[in-house]
Amino acid sequence: MATDEQKAVDLVDIENSEWRESLDYVLQEQGEERVRELLRLLQVRAQEQGVSIPFTANTPYINSIPPDKQPVYPGNREIERRIKSIVRWNAMAMVVRANRDKAGIGGHISTYASVATLWEVGFNHFWRGRTDDFLGDMVFFQGHAAPGVYARAFLEGRLSEKDLENFRNELAPGGGLSSYPHPFLMPNFWEFPTVSMGLSAITAIYQARFNHYLVDRGLRKSSGRKVWAMLGDGEMDEPESLGAITLASREQLHNLIFVINCNLQRLDGPVRGNGKIIQELEAAFRGAGWNVIKVIWGDDWDRLLEADDSGMLVKRMDEVLDGEMQHFTLNNGARIREQFFGKYPELHKLVENYSDEQLGRLSRGGHNPDKIYAAYKAAFEHTGSPTVILAQTIKGYGLGEAGEGKNITHSQKKLNEDELKEFRTRFNIPISDDQIAEAPFYRPADDSPEIQYLKERRAELGGSIPMRFDGSQPMACQTDGLIREYLDGSGDRELATTMAFVHLLAKLLRDDELGKLIVPIVPDEARTFGMEALFRQAGIYSHVGQLYEPIDKGSLLYYNEKKTGAILEEGLSEAGSMASFIAAGTAYSNNGVQTIPFYTFYSMFGFQRVGDLIWQACDSRARGFLIGATSGRTTLAGEGLQHQDGHSHVLAMTPTKVKAYDPAFAYELAVIVHDGLTRMYCHQEDLIYYITVMNETYKMPPMPKGKDLRDGIIKGMYRFRPARLKKAKAKAHLLGSGAILNEALKAQDILEQDYDVAADVWSVTSYKELYTDAIECERWNLLNPQKKAKAPYLGKLLQNEKGVFVAASDYMKVLPASVAQWFPGPLHCLGTDGFGRSDCRSELRDFFEVDARYIVIAALKQLADNGDVEKDKLSQAIKQLDINPDKLNPHQD
Ligand SMILES: Cc1ncc(C[n+]2csc(CCOP(=O)(O)OP(=O)(O)O)c2C)c(N)n1
Ligand SMILES: [Mg+2]
Numbered sequence: 001m002a003t004d005e006q007k008a009v010d011l012v013d014i015e016n017s018e019w020r021e022s023l024d025y026v027l028q029e030q031g032e033e034r035v036r037e038l039l040r041l042l043q044v045r046a047q048e049q050g051v052s053i054p055f056t057a058n059t060p061y062i063n064s065i066p067p068d069k070q071p072v073y074p075g076n077r078e079i080e081r082r083i084k085s086i087v088r089w090n091a092m093a094m095v096v097r098a099n100r101d102k103a104g105i106g107g108h109i110s111t112y113a114s115v116a117t118l119w120e121v122g123f124n125h126f127w128r129g130r131t132d133d134f135l136g137d138m139v140f141f142q143g144h145a146a147p148g149v150y151a152r153a154f155l156e157g158r159l160s161e162k163d164l165e166n167f168r169n170e171l172a173p174g175g176g177l178s179s180y181p182h183p184f185l186m187p188n189f190w191e192f193p194t195v196s197m198g199l200s201a202i203t204a205i206y207q208a209r210f211n212h213y214l215v216d217r218g219l220r221k222s223s224g225r226k227v228w229a230m231l232g233d234g235e236m237d238e239p240e241s242l243g244a245i246t247l248a249s250r251e252q253l254h255n256l257i258f259v260i261n262c263n264l265q266r267l268d269g270p271v272r273g274n275g276k277i278i279q280e281l282e283a284a285f286r287g288a289g290w291n292v293i294k295v296i297w298g299d300d301w302d303r304l305l306e307a308d309d310s311g312m313l314v315k316r317m318d319e320v321l322d323g324e325m326q327h328f329t330l331n332n333g334a335r336i337r338e339q340f341f342g343k344y345p346e347l348h349k350l351v352e353n354y355s356d357e358q359l360g361r362l363s364r365g366g367h368n369p370d371k372i373y374a375a376y377k378a379a380f381e382h383t384g385s386p387t388v389i390l391a392q393t394i395k396g397y398g399l400g401e402a403g404e405g406k407n408i409t410h411s412q413k414k415l416n417e418d419e420l421k422e423f424r425t426r427f428n429i430p431i432s433d434d435q436i437a438e439a440p441f442y443r444p445a446d447d448s449p450e451i452q453y454l455k456e457r458r459a460e461l462g463g464s465i466p467m468r469f470d471g472s473q474p475m476a477c478q479t480d481g482l483i484r485e486y487l488d489g490s491g492d493r494e495l496a497t498t499m500a501f502v503h504l505l506a507k508l509l510r511d512d513e514l515g516k517l518i519v520p521i522v523p524d525e526a527r528t529f530g531m532e533a534l535f536r537q538a539g540i541y542s543h544v545g546q547l548y549e550p551i552d553k554g555s556l557l558y559y560n561e562k563k564t565g566a567i568l569e570e571g572l573s574e575a576g577s578m579a580s581f582i583a584a585g586t587a588y589s590n591n592g593v594q595t596i597p598f599y600t601f602y603s604m605f606g607f608q609r610v611g612d613l614i615w616q617a618c619d620s621r622a623r624g625f626l627i628g629a630t631s632g633r634t635t636l637a638g639e640g641l642q643h644q645d646g647h648s649h650v651l652a653m654t655p656t657k658v659k660a661y662d663p664a665f666a667y668e669l670a671v672i673v674h675d676g677l678t679r680m681y682c683h684q685e686d687l688i689y690y691i692t693v694m695n696e697t698y699k700m701p702p703m704p705k706g707k708d709l710r711d712g713i714i715k716g717m718y719r720f721r722p723a724r725l726k727k728a729k730a731k732a733h734l735l736g737s738g739a740i741l742n743e744a745l746k747a748q749d750i751l752e753q754d755y756d757v758a759a760d761v762w763s764v765t766s767y768k769e770l771y772t773d774a775i776e777c778e779r780w781n782l783l784n785p786q787k788k789a790k791a792p793y794l795g796k797l798l799q800n801e802k803g804v805f806v807a808a809s810d811y812m813k814v815l816p817a818s819v820a821q822w823f824p825g826p827l828h829c830l831g832t833d834g835f836g837r838s839d840c841r842s843e844l845r846d847f848f849e850v851d852a853r854y855i856v857i858a859a860l861k862q863l864a865d866n867g868d869v870e871k872d873k874l875s876q877a878i879k880q881l882d883i884n885p886d887k888l889n890p891h892q893d
Helices: 004-030 032-048 077-101 110-125 142-156 161-165 198-218 237-245 247-252 277-287 299-308 312-319 333-343 345-350 356-360 369-381 417-427 447-460 480-487 497-510 532-540 576-583 607-619 666-682 710-715 739-755 767-783 794-799 841-847 852-866 872-881
Strands: 138-140 227-232 254-264 291-295 387-392 520-524 596-602 624-629 658-661 688-692 717-720 730-736 757-764 804-808 825-828
Touching: 004 032, 077 110, 077 161, 077 417, 077 447, 110 227, 110 254, 138 198, 138 345, 138 369, 138 497, 138 666, 142 161, 142 447, 198 227, 198 237, 198 247, 198 254, 198 576, 198 607, 237 576, 247 767, 254 277, 277 291, 277 387, 291 369, 299 312, 312 345, 333 345, 333 356, 345 576, 417 757, 480 497, 480 666, 497 520, 497 532, 497 596, 497 624, 520 576, 576 596, 576 607, 576 624, 576 717, 596 666, 596 872, 607 688, 658 666, 658 767, 666 688, 666 710, 710 717, 710 767, 717 794, 717 852, 730 739, 730 794, 730 852, 739 757, 739 804, 757 852, 767 794, 804 852, 825 852, 852 872
Parallel strands: 138 227, 227 254, 254 387, 291 387, 520 596, 596 624, 624 688, 658 688, 730 757, 730 804, 804 825
Antiparallel strands: 717 757
């Protein structure tokens, strides 16, 4: 006899199945939209009755595309499987062999092992190469799975066996393959550097947006190209990975597809052992407005889901933790039965006719070509928003005991003979037992079905990828006229170098030739830099134009958004702005359009905040101008510790492709920008110009007459104002940079008028240039002792100079100190080491000891040390100049 309780349970079951059947019926008779409408009505009804429905951004832990919605797979599955197996083998063998020959050389096996199917479906059916009339898709490959890309290029005949042998052996005779995707190292192969985790996602988003920008600005035709970012699940923890996803949906980037390889593991262990990374990412992306497609289970699970009337299978799928899933690898059927299905009697029964072996073979969606193809096709065809595909895979798939699904798998680089045999047998590679220990590479003959098929597929899709193009055309170098006016100075008008820069940028934007190529980028700081005049002139880019009337429409400088706008106003995102800089700076290669980015930012939030993206920009061979505005630790008054930049020029020393300048005057700035345009866009050099500009206003002098100083400005130093005192008892040289050059000029007056010391004032525009030139000469001299020694520019410039040297800048002392050894006499460095303070310029310059008074006493000190002036003079000067020797030490206090 059924108890009351049992009756209630039965009733619930009946009710459940009635509701389900009704839904199935409506779906069948009236379609999806009607189902959605009814669910919406039910939700409203429930809410009206006070039933609160908990928020969930998640869908059940099953595939988003049901089996009956899967398209027919268009390829030859059997041959594709063979090709994939061979690529797997060679990718693994590359790493094993590299580490056998050179212990500790590194490389990764397990990541490619997990993504192989995801990538092969892309290679065979989706990713289009560049042709004469199509730019090709942009594919960002997960960096440490690079061996798989090399292994495929080997089958295509693009790489030789020798190349593969020299994986991670780049300095071998004839060169080798770089560890990861680096356009700097393999400029004809890799397009996107991806191995600084997190940067792929954000740079891919901005590349996708920049593709729209170019079309909207009329710089190229719409092409339908897609941007595919192949990412890792662990990688999604980086803030840059998720940091820009709302931009992608806001901008409706349906040209963007993320594929996240959810092997549930990162380097040390599970990504979310106690949770579910796929569900977590689904919620984040759905919440951000993306189209989310989950590819979790392989097709053998479809039959189980179909057979399960209890709903318990989905329940179990929903609750199983990623940490548990790691146990459910191949050969682990008994455990799967016990721990996955065994939890509920209904499920245990569901698989009672399955052998352990069958359970072990139940596959994940990310290893199933049908499921992947269906997801890719849906993503390809989706409109209105970007798509993310969350594909579940097994890390180290196929490695068996050597590492499949194990926590150590990420770092597994060696396979012993038995493990190699197991791998070979599993993937059916024709290598005999007596050869196996060598782990030879395997490439079927050119006329084999595999190679033929692979080549046909790539030919059909427009050719090999990845392939980096460098089709940019040198531009005409007619920019002289653009800078002429700045060489004459500002007369009585007081200007800051920032204002001069904005003026120059406006002028470039108006230029008939260059204007259309200029891409001003700014992270919500345009007004700070006085750039708002550009809003009206150039427009702020918005794909949809301006859908509202701006509040300041009546004013001259209103917030003018438009579809053809040139300015990328990135909001408060320096990382996003840098990603835009990379997109614009590499458009010459990726888009066949030589756009010229000018990214203007608070200099404090440049190198130290987005240094890795700047590093990546160099690897990407990006070209453009980085403008560090409001720079200088004492020149930016008021803002204090976290804003005052006295070190970006030190950080700018690090990436070799960055040229760094700290100009004092408008003409210097103009000459430097002109040089940048000439070298990057006329001569096609892969360089980035970092120029700091400041907000202190003063009269901009004309470029001194008599001799063209442009060469000195570019090389880093020239004499700006020679001593006027002809007969003096001592000589000093005062070096100044940026706004601090004015302090050197004041010091010159004081020294000459009050201390009978003649002083030359030099403008140092770039310590980095001086340093780079000097170390180049030194290196050459070291290696060529028989030849005539080369003298560094600095040495030549100062060879006839006598006296002492004092350098002062708004940056750290280490900057001038870096070139001290090439001076003909002692160099005293003044600079702004220490944390900034909120105060006025004069107080700050006293605090940091960089004003004219300190320059004077630094010169007198050295002259006193040399015996050229009496020691008393120095003590007198300290008093006369009102310097407090007991003041706070800016470096320590
Ligand atoms: C910024 C950064 N930090 C650390 C690393 C080192 N690293 C390389 S791969 C990796 C784990 C990646 O895990 P996941 O994204 O899940 O990729 P999988 O190998 O599992 O596919 C780490 C920590 C890196 N390359 N970049
Ligand atoms: Mg992972």
